[in-house]
Amino acid sequence: MPINLKTHIQTQSKIMKKRQRKIRLIRAGIQLLFFIFAPALFSTAFAGVKSVFQAIAAHQAISWNSFLDVTAVLLVVTCLFGRHFCGYACAFGSLGDALYELTVFIRQKVFHKKGRHGYSEKAIRILQKVKYIWLLVLLVSILTGWYSKLQGMSPWDVFSMLTAGRLPGAAYKVGIVLLVLIMIGMCTQERFFCQFLCPMGAIFAIMPIAPSALFNRDRSTCPAKCGACKKRCPAHLDIDGDTPLSGECICCHACQGICPKRNIRIGIPKAKDESLFYAIGNSVGIPYSIKSPAGQDRTAAER
Numbered sequence: 001m002p003i004n005l006k007t008h009i010q011t012q013s014k015i016m017k018k019r020q021r022k023i024r025l026i027r028a029g030i031q032l033l034f035f036i037f038a039p040a041l042f043s044t045a046f047a048g049v050k051s052v053f054q055a056i057a058a059h060q061a062i063s064w065n066s067f068l069d070v071t072a073v074l075l076v077v078t079c080l081f082g083r084h085f086c087g088y089a090c091a092f093g094s095l096g097d098a099l100y101e102l103t104v105f106i107r108q109k110v111f112h113k114k115g116r117h118g119y120s121e122k123a124i125r126i127l128q129k130v131k132y133i134w135l136l137v138l139l140v141s142i143l144t145g146w147y148s149k150l151q152g153m154s155p156w157d158v159f160s161m162l163t164a165g166r167l168p169g170a171a172y173k174v175g176i177v178l179l180v181l182i183m184i185g186m187c188t189q190e191r192f193f194c195q196f197l198c199p200m201g202a203i204f205a206i207m208p209i210a211p212s213a214l215f216n217r218d219r220s221t222c223p224a225k226c227g228a229c230k231k232r233c234p235a236h237l238d239i240d241g242d243t244p245l246s247g248e249c250i251c252c253h254a255c256q257g258i259c260p261k262r263n264i265r266i267g268i269p270k271a272k273d274e275s276l277f278y279a280i281g282n283s284v285g286i287p288y289s290i291k292s293p294a295g296q297d298r299t300a301a302e303r
Contacts, residue, residue, distance in 0.1 A: 012260065020257035027087070027253065031094040039091035039163035043156050044070045046200050053142040078204050082213035082266075086194055086204060087251040092159060093194050096186040103187040118189045121236040127196040128235070128248060135202040155179035190234040194250055205247035212267035215249060215256075216241040221263050229255035229264060239264055 034041070048071030055062045074085050086093055107113040119127070141147040152171040155178040161168045168176060185192040194201050217229070217239045229239050232255060235248045239255050256264045 016258070016260055023253050023257040028097075030088045031097065034089040035091045035094050035163075038089070040160055041070060041074070041085070042090050042092050042198075042200055043160050045074050046071075046156070048072070049139075049200075049203065050142055050147075053139055057143045057145060074200075075203075075207060078207050078209065080210050080213060082209050082251045083204050083247075083249060084251040086201060087253070090194070091163060092156070092198070093191065093250070095159075095183070096191055096193050099183060099186040100190045100192075116190065116232075118234070124189075124195065124236055130196050131198055131202040131205075134197055135199040138199055153178065155182055191250060191252075195235060195248065207247070209242075209246065210267075211242065214241045214246055215239050215251075215264055215266055217259075217264045221261055223260065226260070228258045228260065232258040 044067055048065070048067035048069075051065055051067055052062055077085060104116055107117065118124075138147070141150070153174040155175050158168045158172050158175040158179045161172075182193055182197065185196075189195070219240075230236055233239075234250070234252065234254070235245070237243075237245055237249055256262075
């Protein structure tokens with residue numbers, strides 16, 4: 001290999017690793033803030049959904065409440081900006097990220113295993129359907145009154161108590177066991193709970209998402225047989241905008257960090273001044289790309 005080419009490859013590799021580290025640090029910082037100051041957003045949002053079905057089961061009028069405030073805000077945010085709540089603000093998802101990254105670190109340092117571990121794409125596609133079944137089971141149990149008998153069995157209640165500084169009592173033994181099992185699963189697959197078991201994740205995944213919030217790439221400029229973005233994606237998604245699986249994207253931006261050509265963008269805004277994502281990307285250094293009026297690609301992080 002010519003020295004110049006080898007040097008170029010090494011330089012590009014260093015740039016890509018620096019970009020990945022920057023994105024990870026920004027994301028981790030945001031996750032930590034939400035984990036400390038708003039750890040109950042997930043359970044509060046589902047409480048809003050639960051209140052609607054409890055009113056239906058009781059044949060009562062649905063009354064608006066503070067839980068529904070949170071639910072409505074998160075649903076609107078998801079429709080406009082994608083599942084950034086899942087990727088950046090959900091405390092349970094952040095716990096999963098921390099446990100998975102700790103497992104990756106141990107595998108690399110102790111067992112000298114390279115790369116990131118996880119399930120096959122086929123297994124992930126099958127398991128992703130479980131959360132929809134679980135959501136249906138929960139909603140039916142609420143409508144039938146069976147949900148009230150599950151007191152002490154909810155791992156989310158246990159998690160909420162722990163983040164609030166309270167220890168769950170003996171009545172929550174089943175919930176504690178389930179939480180431990182979920183945490184073990186989080187060590188085996190990135191975003192285990194979010195992809196396979198989260199009832200709010202199932203709701204977010206079926207919400208219509210604005211085209212400006214979808215990840216896209218120009219396949220014509222992708223290196224031959226690259227596939228780095230799909231391999232790095234926790235859900236093994238093809239980055240092609242609106243697809244049947246685009247709702248599974250949790251907006252972690254890992255695909256943007258790994259792309260050697262910086263070829264992945266959110267939406268295709270018409271001009272710089274019109275791009276909210278450009279402004280966000282420019283302020284934090286995340287490489288959001290846009291189309292200039294002349295049709296040339298420009299990257300927020302470079303400007």
